[in-house]
Amino acid sequence: MKKSFGPQTLIFPTPVWCVGSYDKEGKPNIMTIAWGGICCSTPPCLTISLRKTRYTYENILERGAYTVSVPPEKYAAEADYFGIVSGRDENKFQKTGLTPTRSKLVDAPYVEEFHMVLECKLLHHYEIGIHTQFIGEIMDVKVDESVLDEDGKPAILLVSPLVYETKSHFYHGIGGQIGKAFDIGRKFG
């Protein structure tokens, strides 16, 4: 029996991603979001949604760029902090001791200590209700060599990204392998 929860932003899984940007004075900022996803394969694009009131909103429009750094489990508290406090009030990199590395490809900083980072150039932005959706072309994906598998591919259990449990407001890790994609379904013909 299904219970109706009404119109709301309730779905699993949603990501926990940290968006890096520079403000007018060149101060690096970082904020955490759960609203976003890949939106195109060619060109490779990642979308994130922000409210206009966010400090990062103006930064992205002015610089035409943002990064997404994927926080690993060990930095869950830092990622949470990045979503609680505004960059208007604090230098969140200084407060947490994490390192803002300037991207060589786009005008935005990423979190050096996080295993996986994406550097995005702003292509479009659309107003959708109270959120603005930014579409960024992924110019590069950088991954720490320490979290690659034996085939040289990023291993999700080593990258150890977080999943956000909407409604209950918990962060979760990634569980074990369930099966191979484009393979386990072939039994249905």
Added chain:
Amino acid sequence: MKKSFGPQTLIFPTPVWCVGSYDKEGKPNIMTIAWGGICCSTPPCLTISLRKTRYTYENILERGAYTVSVPPEKYAAEADYFGIVSGRDENKFQKTGLTPTRSKLVDAPYVEEFHMVLECKLLHHYEIGIHTQFIGEIMDVKVDESVLDEDGKPAILLVSPLVYETKSHFYHGIGGQIGKAFDIGRKFG
């Protein structure tokens, strides 16, 4: 040391969601995607990206609606099959024995057996390279009572959604709780 992977759609986590639609003749179809996410809180909206060649593409434009059913771990093979075969060639519900339930709110079917389903009314669509991004307003979220926690909230470990490991092409489950959101970061002040 970070290794550069170049411009590509590589990020963790990405979801595994099954998109339900009706074709011109009223045949229910279902396909699996990993490109999508929440894109607005008010109105609550979910975005999914599809190639124009997909059978579901025309269905959504004609009916102005789609659903997203979240496949639980136990139906990983079915969800995989939904992403391998086209609805042009097969009735994927019949092949897997899963039940297409007609939404009472939008003109699209969802998967009865999956624990969490969202019913979306098409608001916009944007061309972004080879993918078209559909923006759907979430009209309702329905969740099986069997996967609610003691507070009546959907429990992610019971809903048991899948995470897609891009590049390696594996499905993963959800891991244990890492911490409380808007809480564990407060120690940074």
